[in-house]
Amino acid sequence: MRIELNKAKKIVIKLGSSIIDNQDAMIINGICTSVTEFLKENKEVILVTSGAISQGMKVMDVKNKPKDIKKLQSLAAVGQQKLMLMYEKIFSEHGFQTAQVLITHNDINDRVRYLNIKGTLEELLNNGVIPIINENDVVSTEEIKLGDNDNLASMIANLVDADLLIILTDQKGMYHKNPDSYKDAKLINRIKIEDLKDFDSDFSTHSEIGTGGFITKIQAAKRADLSNTYTVIANGLEKNIINNIFTNNDVGTLFIPSEKKISAKKQWLDTTDSRGSIVIDDGACKAINDNNSLLLVGVSAVVGYFEKGDVIQCMDSNHSCIAKGIVNYSSRDVMRAKGKSADAIAEELGSEFSKELIHVDNLIVIET
Numbered sequence: 001m002r003i004e005l006n007k008a009k010k011i012v013i014k015l016g017s018s019i020i021d022n023q024d025a026m027i028i029n030g031i032c033t034s035v036t037e038f039l040k041e042n043k044e045v046i047l048v049t050s051g052a053i054s055q056g057m058k059v060m061d062v063k064n065k066p067k068d069i070k071k072l073q074s075l076a077a078v079g080q081q082k083l084m085l086m087y088e089k090i091f092s093e094h095g096f097q098t099a100q101v102l103i104t105h106n107d108i109n110d111r112v113r114y115l116n117i118k119g120t121l122e123e124l125l126n127n128g129v130i131p132i133i134n135e136n137d138v139v140s141t142e143e144i145k146l147g148d149n150d151n152l153a154s155m156i157a158n159l160v161d162a163d164l165l166i167i168l169t170d171q172k173g174m175y176h177k178n179p180d181s182y183k184d185a186k187l188i189n190r191i192k193i194e195d196l197k198d199f200d201s202d203f204s205t206h207s208e209i210g211t212g213g214f215i216t217k218i219q220a221a222k223r224a225d226l227s228n229t230y231t232v233i234a235n236g237l238e239k240n241i242i243n244n245i246f247t248n249n250d251v252g253t254l255f256i257p258s259e260k261k262i263s264a265k266k267q268w269l270d271t272t273d274s275r276g277s278i279v280i281d282d283g284a285c286k287a288i289n290d291n292n293s294l295l296l297v298g299v300s301a302v303v304g305y306f307e308k309g310d311v312i313q314c315m316d317s318n319h320s321c322i323a324k325g326i327v328n329y330s331s332r333d334v335m336r337a338k339g340k341s342a343d344a345i346a347e348e349l350g351s352e353f354s355k356e357l358i359h360v361d362n363l364i365v366i367e368t
Contacts, residue, residue, distance in 0.1 A: 002254060005230060005246050008163035010044045010125075014153035014220075018170035019236040020051030020083070021058075027237055029090055031168065034242035035130065036094040044125040046160065047087070047132045048153040055079030076137035087132050097129045102136035108155060109272045109311075118159050125160075154220035158227040158267040165224045166245060167217050168236030173253030174218070189249055192256045193225040221255040226267050231255040266364040269311060269324050276304030276331055277313040277321075278357075285316050288323050288365060293356035296329070296337045296345055305331045314358070323365045325358035 013035065019027060035045050053072055056079030057065065066072060084100050091098050101120070107113045124131045135152055150167060157165040171179075172187055176199065179185040196218065221231040232245050234252025244251040280288075284298025294314065306312050307330045314323040329337075334357065337345050 002246060002249060004256075005164060005232075005254075008043070008230070010160060010162045011038060011164045011166065012046045012048060012153055012157045012160070012162045013166045013242075014048040014149060014168065015050065015236060016149075016167075016169045017050040017054045019168050020049065021054050022237060026239075028086070030240065031236060031242060032087070032090040033094070034240075036091065036096055039096060039128065039130070045130060046121065046125070046156060046162075047130060048149055048156055049083065049087070049132055049134050050149045051083050052076040052079040052134055052137055055082045058082075073138050080134065080138065083134070084132065087130075091130060099124050099129050099131050101131050101133045102138075103133060103152065104136045104140040105273060106140075108268075111268065114159070114268055114272075121156075121160055150216040150220040151223060154223035154229075154231075155271045157224045157229045158264075158271070161227055161264075162224075162229050165220070165229050165231045166242070167220060167231065167233045168241065169214075169217065169233065170235060170237055171214060171233070172235045173233045174214075188253050189251075190254045190256065192258070193222060194258050196222065223270060225255070225257040226262050226270060228257045228259075228261045230257060262364065263361075265362070269326070269362070269364045270366075272311050272324075274313045274324060275310035276302070276306035277315055278302055278334065279315050279317065279319065282317065284314075285322060288314065288360075288363060291360060293360040294323075294325065294358040294363060295342070296334065296357045297340070297342050299334055299338050299357065302331050302334050302338065307331075308333075312358075314363075321366055323358075323363055325363035327358055328355050329357060 013031075015028075015031065019031070022028070035047070038045050053065070053075045056062075056075030056077070059078050059082055060075060062075065066075075080100075080102075084098070087098050101117070103117065107117060121131050133152070133156060135149060153165060153167065156162075174188050174191065175185040176188055177185045217233050221233070224231045232252050232254050234241055234245055238244065238251075241251070278299050279301040280294065280298045281300050284294055287298065288294055300317070303315075306327060308328060310327055311324055312327050313321045314325065316322050327334075
């Protein structure tokens with residue numbers, strides 16, 4: 001029995017397209033029934049669902065998934081309705097209400113909208129309603145291309161400070177090497193997030209139905225770690241899968257979060273898109289890794305354009321992103337200061353350049 005999971009009160013469950021589109025109706029019914037049992041135990045549950053496009057393909061009798069964005073968007077518009085009707089039917093039979101919440105990356109990027117989503121979800125949970133979240137594929141294009149519902153689920157887990165994230169897919173969990181290529185691949189039932197760096201696994205294995213690969217599930221587990229959220233990746237096609245996750249140590253892969261927990265603001269920084277980038281020197285890299293603010297003198301180059309208050313990437317000399325943060329100066333001002341000493345910046349550019357480029361409270365180091 002996984003004792004640590006029994007304490008979970010707030011749970012986010014992500015269902016992949018392979019689960020939604022399975023011909024056996026008992027699969028989705030069984031998962032939803034387990035959710036109602038959680039609710040009866042006064043737990044709070046949020047569902048993040050894929051499947052709008054694939055459901056639309058069924059309704060419109062489309063055999064092969066198109067590549068054209070407009071066709072994908074139209075299929076999502078048709079399929080989203082069918083998807084919600086399915087959930088509403090199942091949960092209403094158990095006496096529970098559902099709410100549809102459609103989100104795009106723009107909603108996550110905007111701090112005000114991000115907090116509004118948080119407030120809405122908390123109000124729904126307080127009223128015993130099951131929020132069912134999907135990316136708004138009808139109006140977004142990047143999400144359709146990337147198939148990022150795994151990461152969306154982890155963003156939601158951070159947003160509501162969930163105790164547990166469950167990702168249900170058509171794979172049993174994380175293996176020590178790609179099971180599609182190696183017959184001797186062994187399932188890892190338990191691993192610390194900090195130990196993932198020791199694996200040189202090929203996570204390219206993926207379903208033909210969904211748009212995400214296993215690598216997005218690993219990314220989701222890492223992101224959930226920011227809020228000390230446990231993550232389980234398991235095969236949602238197995239009978240009684242939810243119950244087995246809690247009672248059987250050999251089911252799925254349990255990702256143990258690290259002890260550190262970052263602020264809600266820094267969790268948002270991790271999820272939001274960047275406007276531009278800067279390249280920083282080795283001294284600046286060491287400083288931010290030691291939990292210090294980033295100073296103007298550490299900038300080696302500016303990439304792209306950004307304004308004061310934008311979120312930007314901080315890259316090392318190899319152009320690998322090592323941090324993200326809210327910048328105190330525009331790219332034009334950073335270019336004016338680049339290459340100058342602290343004294344020269346103060347003398348030539350004035351007192352407005354006395355602050356840090358990115359304050360430590362507005363900076364998150366990206367774990368690689």
